[in-house]
Amino acid sequence: MPITRRAALGALAASPMLAAPALRAQTPVEISFNYPVAVGGPITRIIDGYCADFETANPGIRVRPVYTGSYQDSITKALTAAKGGDAPQVACLLSTDMFTLIDEGVVAPWDEVEGVDRAWLDGFYPAFLENSRTGGKTWGIPFQRSTIVMYYNKEAFKAAGLDPETPPKTWEEQLAFAQKLTKRQGDQVTQWGIQIPSSGFPYWLFQALTTQNDVRLMNEAGDTTYFADPKVAEALQYWMDLATKHKVHPPGIVEWGTTPRDFFERKVAMMWTTTGNLTNVKANAPFPFGVAMLPAHKRPGSPTGGGNLYVFKSASPAQREAALKFARFLTAPERAAQWGIDTGYVAVSPAAWETPKMKDYVAGFPAAAVARDQLPHAVAELSTHENQRVTKALNDGLQAALTGRKQAGPAMADAQAEAERILRSYRG
Amino acid sequence: MQGRARLHAWLMLAPAMLLLVAFTHYPAVATLWHSFFSTPRGARPSRFVGAANYAALAEDPVFWQAMWNNLIYALGTVPLSVGLALAMALWVNGKLRGRAALRMAYFTPTVLPMIAVANLWLFFYTPDYGLLDRITGALLGWGPTNWIGSRETALGAMMAIAVWKEAGFFMIFYLAALQAIPPVLHEAAAVEGASRARVFWRVTLPLLGPTTLFIVVNAVINSFRLVDHIIVMTHGGPDNATALLLTYIYDAGFRFWDTALASAATVVLLLLLGLLAAVQFLLLGRRTHYR
Numbered sequence: 001m002p003i004t005r006r007a008a009l010g011a012l013a014a015s016p017m018l019a020a021p022a023l024r025a026q027t028p029v030e031i032s033f034n035y036p037v038a039v040g041g042p043i044t045r046i047i048d049g050y051c052a053d054f055e056t057a058n059p060g061i062r063v064r065p066v067y068t069g070s071y072q073d074s075i076t077k078a079l080t081a082a083k084g085g086d087a088p089q090v091a092c093l094l095s096t097d098m099f100t101l102i103d104e105g106v107v108a109p110w111d112e113v114e115g116v117d118r119a120w121l122d123g124f125y126p127a128f129l130e131n132s133r134t135g136g137k138t139w140g141i142p143f144q145r146s147t148i149v150m151y152y153n154k155e156a157f158k159a160a161g162l163d164p165e166t167p168p169k170t171w172e173e174q175l176a177f178a179q180k181l182t183k184r185q186g187d188q189v190t191q192w193g194i195q196i197p198s199s200g201f202p203y204w205l206f207q208a209l210t211t212q213n214d215v216r217l218m219n220e221a222g223d224t225t226y227f228a229d230p231k232v233a234e235a236l237q238y239w240m241d242l243a244t245k246h247k248v249h250p251p252g253i254v255e256w257g258t259t260p261r262d263f264f265e266r267k268v269a270m271m272w273t274t275t276g277n278l279t280n281v282k283a284n285a286p287f288p289f290g291v292a293m294l295p296a297h298k299r300p301g302s303p304t305g306g307g308n309l310y311v312f313k314s315a316s317p318a319q320r321e322a323a324l325k326f327a328r329f330l331t332a333p334e335r336a337a338q339w340g341i342d343t344g345y346v347a348v349s350p351a352a353w354e355t356p357k358m359k360d361y362v363a364g365f366p367a368a369a370v371a372r373d374q375l376p377h378a379v380a381e382l383s384t385h386e387n388q389r390v391t392k393a394l395n396d397g398l399q400a401a402l403t404g405r406k407q408a409g410p411a412m413a414d415a416q417a418e419a420e421r422i423l424r425s426y427r428g
Numbered sequence: 429m430q431g432r433a434r435l436h437a438w439l440m441l442a443p444a445m446l447l448l449v450a451f452t453h454y455p456a457v458a459t460l461w462h463s464f465f466s467t468p469r470g471a472r473p474s475r476f477v478g479a480a481n482y483a484a485l486a487e488d489p490v491f492w493q494a495m496w497n498n499l500i501y502a503l504g505t506v507p508l509s510v511g512l513a514l515a516m517a518l519w520v521n522g523k524l525r526g527r528a529a530l531r532m533a534y535f536t537p538t539v540l541p542m543i544a545v546a547n548l549w550l551f552f553y554t555p556d557y558g559l560l561d562r563i564t565g566a567l568l569g570w571g572p573t574n575w576i577g578s579r580e581t582a583l584g585a586m587m588a589i590a591v592w593k594e595a596g597f598f599m600i601f602y603l604a605a606l607q608a609i610p611p612v613l614h615e616a617a618a619v620e621g622a623s624r625a626r627v628f629w630r631v632t633l634p635l636l637g638p639t640t641l642f643i644v645v646n647a648v649i650n651s652f653r654l655v656d657h658i659i660v661m662t663h664g665g666p667d668n669a670t671a672l673l674l675t676y677i678y679d680a681g682f683r684f685w686d687t688a689l690a691s692a693a694t695v696v697l698l699l700l701l702g703l704l705a706a707v708q709f710l711l712l713g714r715r716t717h718y719r
Contacts, residue, residue, distance in 0.1 A: 079685065262556075
């Protein structure tokens with residue numbers, strides 16, 4: 001495990017300095033940075049590099065990166081550590097965990113850190129800040145953020161007599177295209193028209209459909225949800241109809257993890273998935289592919305997703321200042337641009353897209369800019385108090401409908417009733 | 429003299445007892461204690477709520493579904509994995525070529541980490557181009573089946589993995605027990621002219637009694653404990669079709685941070701397992717012959 005070895009080395013490196021503070025004018029401020037990655041590889045190398053560069057630029061500060069697994073593992077570890085009095089100083093966690101972290105009383109707002117710059121705080125895309133602010137305070141700094149886009153197989157488009165440069169722009173076109181793209185042999189389907197994954201966290205993809213149908217799933221305070229709105233059921237009905245009525249989408253629950261594989265294997269011609277898959281698709285698709293904004297209905301739209309940087313309450317004022325410097329370092333335009341190019345995450349500020357490096361990249365690979373162009377239409381990902389519990393209520397309802405156990409309307413009404421039961425105590 | 433012997437006895441018991449108290453008995457009692465208090469959240473400290481957590485459990489339809497699923501899971505996996513283990517053990521206990529390789533092949537699933545197994549099976553179960561669909565397509569001409577994505581097949585798919593994973597492990601125990609049966613008994617039976625089936629039912633199976641008891645107790649415990657693959661593959665979905673008691677506890681404790689509810693559910697699971705173990709020892713134990 002790199003963590004323990006790194007921790008041990010860090011402790012070794014730090015100990016002579018702790019033992020002889022008189023030798024130095026000031027002891028370095030040490031902060032630990034929890035970062036969600038499950039296994040070593042290119043991403044950990046990039047993060048290690050950032051930490052080293054930061055230490056060179058700020059000799060008085062030491063940053064110790066700790067790799068904590070998936071997002072789910074990471075929040076579990078951060079909260080468990082905080083409860084044991086050993087919280088990290090900075091952590092990259094899901095933007096939607098904001099309310100949970102506030103309710104547990106473990107994070108501090110960035111606005112109150114000594115030396116914060118308002119212009120920097122306001123310099124991110126508003127769509128990303130929506131999930132980072134509540135009650136007038138900024139709790140998260142957008143770092144590795146994503147959104148949903150459509151990937152389509154240009155060869156399949158040509159074979160179906162569609163223009164490979166014109167992806168569907170509306171729900172009607174999406175359905176019509178999918179009908180043309182679905183290939184059947186007898187009663188078996190050899191290529192599906194479209195695929196929207198529904199395992200694990202179907203609410204995220206569903207939120208794109210509801211946004212396009214012009215309905216919000218929750219309020220800004222995170223204490224009320226609107227799952228029972230008829231427009232929500234309408235959006236769900238559209239998704240269900242793709243599979244059951246029009247038979248252009250695989251039936252049942254579509255696995256998130258194998259969806260890119262289905263696309264590479266030509267089992268599906270259009271897929272919805274995260275921009276975070278861009279590098280993966282670019283490397284593995286054996287055919288020319290296109291990336292498009294999600295089709296609009298009443299309006300275009302997609303939720304944002306991904307991780308924010310949080311600073312923990314238990315950090316000392318000096319550590320908080322160090323954390324702030326580190327966050328500014330990570331989100332500086334040049335670095336945000338490079339990070340976006342290396343990983344496929346959406347660079348978080350307009351300034352990053354104005355850098356020459358990013359402009360060159362987009363000129364050579366226009367698909368990279370699709371996510372950015374979709375941002376003005378993006379909304380905050382579903383996030384409430386007791387977030388995991390509320391999203392589970394919605395996930396259960398969605399899966400019940402998609403597997404044919406419930407009708408769209410009643411499924412969403414049940415989800416709303418459950419969310420209501422959970423959130424009641426957070427109001428008033 | 430006696431005082432000294434007593435001291436020795438305590439000293440010898442101490443290491444194991446310390447570990448048991450620290451990691452088994454204390455947590456169990458603490459869990460019971462916590463299950464009567466509310467979950468502390470930020471500014472709200474925990475307070476005594478009596479049986480409210482248990483009432484919340486009883487009202488939660490997902491809890492009952494998890495309970496029901498777990499029952500099906502146990503009833504399906506225990507007899508199947510034990511039966512399969514016995515069959516495999518009898519087969520590789522005979523004199524046949526490549527016996528060692530065959531034994532090892534059966535044991536392989538046990539060696540693999542459950543998380544790796546889950547990722548492997550995720551691709552076996554992939555609709556259309558997954559291994560399973562390829563096989564059913566070629567042999568039976570079936571269309572693609574969404575094995576873990578539909579309510580009807582998801583739990584069965586999870587059970588198949590558990591059986592596959594466990595049978596090889598139990599086989600090793602049966603194999604050891606089979607080899608401990610004195611050959612004279614079989615020779616005596618042969619002299620008496622007993623048929624092979626009769627030898628199996630009257631000689632082999634009764635002598636495997638203690639092993640069977642041990643394996644069944646373990647299989648039952650595992651049917652409540654072995655859920656890693658479910659967390660990796662379905663997260664208890666679709667729509668709680670594969671939610672088991674332990675995944676329910678994990679969700680409550682580490683996703684919703686409702687530690688009080690998780691404690692109450694843990695106590696229920698502990699009681700259930702205790703009860704099951706007691707019943708097995710009383711029922712099966714009476715019919716088991718220890719030599």
